[in-house]
Ligand SMILES: Nc1ncnc2c1ncn2[C@@H]1O[C@H](COP(=O)(O)OP(=O)(O)OP(=O)(O)O)[C@@H](O)[C@H]1O
């Protein structure tokens with residue numbers, strides 16, 4: 001049995017992973033440094049191609065490290081790969097269940113593959129925990145997507161790992177199944193005391209589920225912290241407004257609490273200390289019939305993502321002037 005893990009579940013130091021060479025060189029991971037405290041649900045948040053799966057692959061020993069160091073559960077990923085493997089579970093994005101087997105037979109098969117001993121009572125506990133006990137002897141091809149996902153997680157937990165990796169555990173699932181899975185991940189972490197490293201490109205999921213989040217883009221970690229630490233990096237609200245007629249920018253800039261004003265025609269983006277203070281002052285200074293549209297964006301992981309990567313998740317093209325906008329405002333604050 002694996003003992004409890006104190007301190008850091010995963011430590012990554014200056015780790016790089018390259019694919020190909022020459023003109024085809026891909027820096028899938030570019031000098032990544034990261035510490036994942038034991039007992040946390042840790043999220044790697046990033047767009048397609050950010051390097052999320054690559055990081056899981058190098059930490060699980062599936063893929064070789066190009067440069068740098070990593071330890072998982074206290075063991076060196078390169079030099080002690082068997083020790084690492086004995087202590088980790090992996091829920092891949094691909095399906096790994098055998099459809100012709102029942103849930104119980106899938107667990108049995110997993111136990112054989114890993115040469116486990118005394119696994120039977122653990123398997124029964126897992127079936128109960130995942131509410132699969134009643135259906136345990138049905139072939140899994142009759143299972144719903146959510147049930148299959150639960151069984152996949154059960155298989156990954158069978159050998160009592162200390163750390164479990166989940167690559168995009170909710171990708172392609174409908175909203176209600178996704179939420180059910182969030183509860184499962186939180187429950188697994190509490191009930192079995194495992195550290196969870198999951199990847200996602202859903203901001204909402206990272207926010208709801210993770211104790212800590214690292215934002216990864218183009219192989220680099222751009223920010224790391226608890227969701228509220230990350231949000232506190234953006235200490236301003238963004239007010240977007242469209243006016244009927246052109247305005248004098250100085251009129252907006254003079255309003256107390258305004259940090260930056262940018263205009264594109266009659267569209268204004270105003271960064272303010274707090275929208276609650278700004279809006280009454282705005283309405284005192286600009287007639288409301290002059291305002292066609294107004295919206296407020298409060299600090300959120302979305303705005304953090306925008307600030308550190310220069311684009312919104314799901315958008316491929318950088319919004320270059322927004323980035324410049326943020327950069328200028330940051331400089332102005334210092
Ligand atoms: N076997 C490989 N050979 C060459 N390049 C690869 C290989 N695997 C990944 N890459 C490249 O490495 C980069 C990171 O890929 P990775 O799969 O880690 O991203 P990801 O964050 O998991 O993306 P997604 O959200 O699409 O799953 C991408 O540019 C990808 O094309």
Ligand SMILES: [Mg+2]
Pocket residue numbers: 052053054167
């Ligand atoms: Mg991936």
